[in-house]
Structures are given as C-alpha cells and as structure tokens.
Amino acid sequence: MSEIDQPDGANMTQLVKDKTADSGPEPAVRIQDVAVRFRSKKRDVTALTDVSLDVTPGEFVAIVGPSGCGKSTLLKLVAGLLKSSSGQVRLQGEQVAGPRHDIGYVFQRAALLEWRSALKNILLQAEIRKLPAAQARARADELIRMTGLEGFEDALPHELSGGMQQRVALCRALLHRPPVLLMDEPFGALDALTREQMNVELHRIWRETGTTVLLVTHSIAEAVYLADRVVVMSPRPGTIQEIIQVDLPAERDYAETMGRAEFRDATTHIRGLLGTAAEDD
C-alpha cells in the first residue's frame, strides 16, 4: 500500500478491508486492492496497482495525476467497462461485473450523435432505457434549465460550441438520476474561461442533485475547487500517492474560493506532489 499519508483518516473508511466489520453505510463506490495489467504482444503493462478507495454517497472526489497514471482506467473499472486483474470494485454495494447501468458517464469529448438535436441527444438515455416519455421529457427540461441550455434544444451538435456540447453530455449523463456520476476530464478540451464557468455550474449541479461524483482531471485548481477529497495518483505503475481532504466550505463561490488560504495550501501541496508532471491549472 502506498497511500499512507492520509491527513484526515477519521472520516475515511478505506482501510476497512473486512466488509462485515464495516458498520457505517455502504459506500457508493468501494475499490479494494485493485490492479490492472494490460497484456500486449511485446510486454505487460501495469496500469494500476494497489488502489483502494472508498467514496461515500454524495461525496465529490477528484482524481488528479500525470498522463498515464491510470486515472481513466480507474473510472472505467467503476463503470464496469473494464475488468480488474485483481482486487474488486463495488458500486452501490454490488460487485461490478460488466457494464453498470446505475451510473452517468461523461467523456472529454462530448460524444454526441451528430444527427440528433441537443434535446434528442439528452433523451437518448431515456429511449434506450425505455423510460416513460413524458417523465423523461420533464426531467430533460429541468436539466436543460439547470445547465443553461434553454433555446438550444433544437440545435445540432455541430452548431454548438464545445462548452454547450459538454453541457448536453452532462444532461444526458444525469437524465436517469444516476446515484454515481463518472467524469473523465470533461472540461479538458474547453478554453480556460468556459472551463471556469463549467466548474461553477458543475459545483451548483452537484449541490442540487446530491449525486456522488468521481471526476478525473488534469487541473489542480478544478480538483480543489470542486472536490471534497482529491486523490493524487502517481504513474508507472499507477497508484494512489496521497488523498487530500479539502478544507473548504460545502458551498463555494469561485472567486472567493480561489483567494482562500486553504485553497492555496491545497493546490500548492498537490502541485508539490505532482512535481512538474501536471499539465496546467
């Protein structure tokens, strides 16, 4: 185990290995001693090793680390899109075996269907799940309002800016009210200003929906502003280096948060951990 230095171990259950001994509520996500090895013809690559992490329901956890540290692999494990080589992943108290349907997933690229309008892209989630149409429509309208997409319902993806496309992807991921939202560098392709706006919106949406969020990001500022805890990973093989508890109020104003000493301390600390490997902030 490499994640030794845990500043606020009291409210973390991740060292509890024995499920029967866990008296608290079942965590939304539980990752236990997970390792992932990819076998190629030339060599074996260990993408992840010794990763253990518990995420409590409603918590916002950000995962930062240099490229190639297995951040995205970790999210795919939770979603059941990948299988771990050893260890186990539990989602909502159930062992993950195969793709999970009780999650929302947002990729770096919006991955929208080009022939569908924004609204119809959001409703794809409902169509495939065969949710009642009227209910799905009402929920879509609610999310469209929440993300500021009003007036763009009928626009095709190529008519939307990168930020708007990502809003559509976010609405689609939230349509079925998933208990867990997985986001893989969702704002990585956006310009800095749009990215800040999206951070503020994501913070508000998370507060409003109470969804558990796992966010993979390259941006230290984004991680600290949004998350309750920041998981710092190191590469080759990818493993958890440290988990930082963010000492900021639950509701955060963007500019005000940026100026806080706690924010600066946390980002400085994480930047120190990552060295020069971090892309930007």
Add this chain to the structure above:
Amino acid sequence: MSQSALSSAPVKTAGVALRESPSARERFTDAAEKSWRPVALLLACFVAWWVIAALELVEPYLVPSPGKTFEVIVDKPDYLWQHSWVTTYETLIGFVVAVAIGVFAAVIMVYSSTVEKTLYPILLFAQVVPKIAIAPLFVVWLGFGMAPKIVIAVLIAFFPVVISMVTGLKAVDPEMLQLSSTMGAKPWQTFVKIRFPASLPHLFSGLKVAVTLAVTGAVVGEFVGANEGLGYVILQANGNLDTPMLFAGLLVMSLIGVVLFVIVEIAEKLLLPWHASRRESGVTTAF
C-alpha cells in the same frame, strides 16, 4: 468532433454559442462560386467540338458536328428513349440489388469477425478479377435478356457499397459505444440508434460511386450480347459507321449516369441534413 467545433471559432456570449447557419442566398452564391469553373471547362470542350466539326478539321464521319448529333436525338426520340429505358432499368435493378447485398454483407462482417476473416479476403480477391472479362460467361449462362446485364451491374456496383458500409460501421466513436453499454443498450438498439445512422455518410459516398459503376456494368453487359439497350445502340451505330448516332448514344448514356448520381446526392441531402449542413459549414471534409 468537439475539437473541430471549437476551432471554427463560434460566436461566444458567456460560454453560450450557436453557429450561424448560412442563408439560402449565401448558399446559392456559394454553389455558384464552386461550380462555375467546371461548367466553363465543359462549355469550352463543347465549343472546341463545334469548331473542329465546323471547320472539318477531322473527317465528319469520324467526328460529327454537335448539330448532327442533336438532330439524331430529336429525329429518333422513340428509338433512343426505348433503349435508354432498358439500360436505366438494368442499372437501377442492379444498383438496388448491389446495395441490398452490400449493406447486408457489411453488417454481418462487422458483427462477426469470423465472417469478416472468411469473406473480406475473398471480396478483395474478387475485386482483382476483371469482371468485364467474365461478362461473356454470364451471357452464356443467362442468355440475351436483362439478367446477365443486371448481374454484371450488381457485381461491379457491389464492391464500393460493401467497403464504404464496413468503413462507416467501424468508424463509430468507441466512446459512444461505451456510453450505450452504460445505458444498458441491447445490441439491436446500439445498431439502430447509433451505428447504422453513424455509418450513413460513408455509405452514401459509396453509393455515389456504385450508381455510376452500375451504368457501366449494364452497358458492358449489352456490349457482350444484347438486342436492346444503349450498349446495343452504340454497337449498331459503330457497325454502320453512324457516328452521329454513336455520339447520341454516348451523350444519353452520360446523361443517365449524371442524373442517377444527382438523385443519390439529393437523397443524401434529404436523409442526412445534419451531415450536409456540417459539410457545407466546412467543419468536416467529405469521406
């Protein structure tokens, strides 16, 4: 896609942006801008033909004047119309069958790697065999009717359909497929809602090639053995050294190809307005 959308500099107001779509007027001037050069070149060729014929630079029985050629078309409309219709009919049936078989073959190849590994190399090999060379064989097998012409049209048009459809089905964004599996999509749902529509732009670029090849296939079939169709008209005219009729046949045949091509293009615009408008806005390049 998001990257390309970003790079074309959308109008931004507080992170909210909607790209302007071109007005009808702009689209018209755009089309005129694009097409005047080829049209001018065609006209130049036509004028050159006229000059060569009028000055009798070449013997008239070798190159008839445009006037003579049109005279033939105007004089014998029923004759040309009847044979054109035969060729068009063979072409259309051949094209439709090629599309049906091609799309079906592409789908099973994409969904079963065993089928792909078995079929794909054979398809590639079959493409190497000059199908025109086996046309006489089909006449022996199927007689002088329309059947051998349709079969040759199918054989020639089939290949671009399969290749473009396989490319299209495989070009689907893998993240989109992962997303659909987190939605719990059944394979048929993924196919109907994501894979098939996503492959259509590729399919249509194959269809445009296939439809013109189908005309070639039908005419080649008629060359080998027929008593009707434009291929037959051209052979007859050739035998009688009736070059005006030969040129008329060629002209009508080209016209059929152009019209069919345009019909496919219009169908593409109607069925895939999202793709057409995206292409026009210059965000993407055609396959």
